[in-house]
Amino acid sequence: MNKLTKMIVVLSVIGLVSGGILSLMYQWAEPKIKVNQIKANDAAVFQVVPGTVKYKQISDKDLTYFECYGQRGEKTGTAILCQGNGYQGVIKMMVGVNADFSKFTGMIVLEQVETPGLGAKIAEGAFTAQFKGLASKPPIEYVKSAKPSKLNQIEAITGATISSRAVVNIINKTVQQWQQAK
């Protein structure tokens, strides 16, 4: 066997073997990964729209939202996936609104890379809890170093105005898109 054939044969065999092993591994892992993703999504939707037992995913262009239904099949609200740029990178959130779209029912941050200890506080309960029960019209506003005085206001995180503002802007923008698409 000359050098060239040997090279080709060896590399092909190695490639084939590793490809075979990987396809087996993938078959084993894929359903588990799917289950994990669904579980994570379930948890997020159930948390932002309380009382939900099942939901239907609707994707419209770059907008994704979940129509939520309760035990007896009644509509409990909608969970909207919000995404946009924060201070350092993309912030991804799930926001819940109630069935007649009069108030927000919850918000959780799915992904963010804000400054730890500062902007990253947007993912903490103290901040996200403010969105629960918040009036959804007019658009959300934020106030700094003061208690919110109106129904549609939240208090920005001290020292992290930019991240707080980003969260508010992303939510307002996505909710507006959703209303137009609905």
Added chain:
Amino acid sequence: MAASKVKRGYLTEYLKGLWDENPVFRQLLGMCPTLAVTTSTINGLSMGLATTFVLVCSSTIVSLIRKLIPDQVRIASFIVVIATFVTMADLFLKGIFPDISKALGPFVPLIVVNCIILGRAEVFASKNDPAKSFVDALGMGSGFVVALTVLGTIREIFGTGSLFGLVNFEPWVIMILPGGAFITLGLLIGLLNYLKEKTGQQQAAPACLPVDSQAEVN
């Protein structure tokens, strides 16, 4: 050189990775995951373990097939072997430990380009028998795990301002940021060099001198 090489026991081969040739503190290899993911003990530990898994498996396989691989395509072959194990590790983490997989983010697939792994395959596994390569990889992997866990622990303690929940103080945010990784690593390397000088050991980083491992070449 060759004679002393053969006599080197398995224990020595293992221990060199932990201390004398520690991949992070002595060879300064694999800096990308070292600096990027060590924001907490668990992240450092799991990254270290994932890398060790890939390192041990790929070193053993490379050593097993080392005589079959033509010289001209050896790097390509090594990379295919390494990439296979990395993908396996990635799929495994995604399937079983989704939280850790999310925390480590893109750095699990990036183990492919971790120079410790290709480095060990090239300078050691491709020139030594499988048993020795296994021990060598295990030693290097352990050294990597120790380094990443220590870094992760120090950064977590200062960055979250809590010493295992016992003592609480104002967190130093910089320690969680990339800058804190550089500062911690630099100070740790300085400390280890200082200790090494104190104990009177020679300050050589043998991995930089591949002559040592070439004893059995050809």
Added chain:
Amino acid sequence: MSFLITSSPHSNDFGSVPLMMRTVIIGLLPATIAGIVLFGWPALLVILSSVIAAVLTELAVNKIMKVEPTISDGSAALTGLLLALTLSPVMPWWQAALGAVFAIAVGKMLFGGLGYNIFNPALVGRAFLAAAFPVQMTTWAAPMFWRGVEAVSSATPLALMKFQQQTTVYSKLFFGNVSGCIGETSALLLLLPALFFMFKGLINWRIPASYLGSVAVLGGLFWLIDPTKYPDPLFHLLAGGLMLGALYMATDLVTSPLTPKGMWVFGAAAGVLVVVIRLFSGLPEGVMYSILIMNAFVPLINCYTRPRILGYPQKRFGRPVK
């Protein structure tokens, strides 16, 4: 009769390092005292802890490195003082001390001590604190808050400008009756001693002139483009730490260029950075980063602005330039 023959450079007045450091410290005293008067005991505590920590750290590092103590040259005390002047008066004292430890140990001594550091040590300490304790570093106090005149939390003029589009009256900025770092509030008290030192040749006038000049020109340019959106050049000059940075930090002999041409480049580029950071980044103030970034360019600037030796071709990086 014997002659003392030495090669250039020949020293004139203020030749010695300790004397120089002491004069700069004295020059900073008016602003320091004003800071203490404005912000009260907390400010004094921050200043004392920073200075003492800086001097003790230098002593400790000297001991570890087994060299003669170098604290008597006053540079450590000056670093501590400069650092304290760039901190918020309500900063916890131990954080100020930690910043001073970092400034001296990492910013100066690890590079080999005075004369070898690449970056301005006080600003290294401040950058560390800004990254480590962002909340405390951006919590300000209104002047005279210790008399209970106003609430403790108060925004700086630059932050007001950036986030709420509010301007502050110039006389307040000039005399220092605004919230901000301990030593940056009054442009007047920083400017007067500096002018005296420039007159005496102690501080080189080129860096402050080009620094402040480029801030004024570029800031003015944006103001002319859209006066409603961007603040006017005078506000740029008086607000924030620009005066302190331009007069006492950018002029640090160790970390600034050697040649007159280089000084112009250094100052002008730092000024551009300040305006860009202030107007277009997430931070309200950019003096610290502008000086640190330009510090890193100093060796390059020195290299490119080296004067030609008479009778020899121009050289750069050891090779003749075509």
